[in-house]
Amino acid sequence: MLDSETGHDRDAGGRRRLPPKERREQIVNEAVRFFAEVGLDGNTRQLAKRLGVTQSLLFKYFATKEDLLEAVYETVYLDRLSSDWPARLTDRSVSLRTRLLAFYTEYSALIFEHDWMRIFMFSGLAGAALNNRYLEHLGGVILNPVLAETAALASASARPTMEDIWNLHGGIVYIGIRTHIYGLPAPENPEEVIASAIDKYLTYFGISETD
Structure with a gap:
């Protein structure tokens, strides 16, 4: 007062x-x-x-x-996105697997928590513009660069699309959703689950661990 x-x-x-x-x-x-x-x-x-x-x-x-x-949007969403991620994701002096693993390990550590997951869920259910803005921002600074980097290394027989990137990203985010939304146990080693998802993704496009 x-x-x-x-x-x-x-x-x-x-x-x-x-x-x-x-x-x-x-x-x-x-x-x-x-x-x-x-x-x-x-x-x-x-x-x-x-x-x-x-x-x-x-x-x-x-x-x-x-x-x-x-203000909640800025705190929960934008403040958790590191400004150097786009540069690190496109640094071709480092293998794509290493880049993806580093990004998703850091990203998951920031979003795999109760408040982020639930606000994201509620925003989506309400059709709130906050979610749309976040997803557009994420697409511009993270997903589009990942698509370009994958396309640069993929075999000619398997060209990546944005749908493929969303499948990878959504599958990793789901680890947090099942814990904080569905109340299911978290994996004992989330890093291993993330690494497995990335390896399957890269293998599908014929990209080796050292590419």
């Missing part, structure tokens, strides 16, 4: 005022957990109650719920 004398914010318990940057980060982090739990239809009044602040305080930092969801 707002301090009537200073105009600064306090939580409902009268605890210390947080600096604006820290308060904003607190709101976004709790919003990630909140929407992962209840879905994107969750309302800001419920979120404010969980935070122990007034709804008006939320709107001091985010004018609309859509603005808050945009």
Whole structure:
């Protein structure tokens, strides 16, 4: 709530005022957990109650719920994409298998967690633009480069398509989905499952481990 004398914010318990940057980060982090739990239809009044602040305080930092969801999108999706992945995926001084294995090992470590998976699922079910933007961004910086690199090495009899890339990518992402969405046990060694998927993918296109 707002301090009537200073105009600064306090939580409902009268605890210390947080600096604006820290308060904003607190709101976004709790919003990630909140929407992962209840879905994107969750309302800001419920979120404010969980935070122990007034709804008006939320709107001091985010004018609309859509603005808050945009901050959630940046935190959950964009902030987890490393800026150097495209360059590393197209570095032909390194074998394609090594490049793919390094990328998917790092990527899976970032997305194989409860909040990411559930927000992604809820966004997809709601037809939210957040998912579409993320998938377009992923296609541009990751999937299209992988397609080009595969095409450069594939045998003449097996030319890759974007559908092939999605099959590889989706199969790896499914490891996290079955754990965090379906509640099934995670593989004991996810890295081995990822490596196996990559090896099958490369073998199909006649690409060796050293290419």
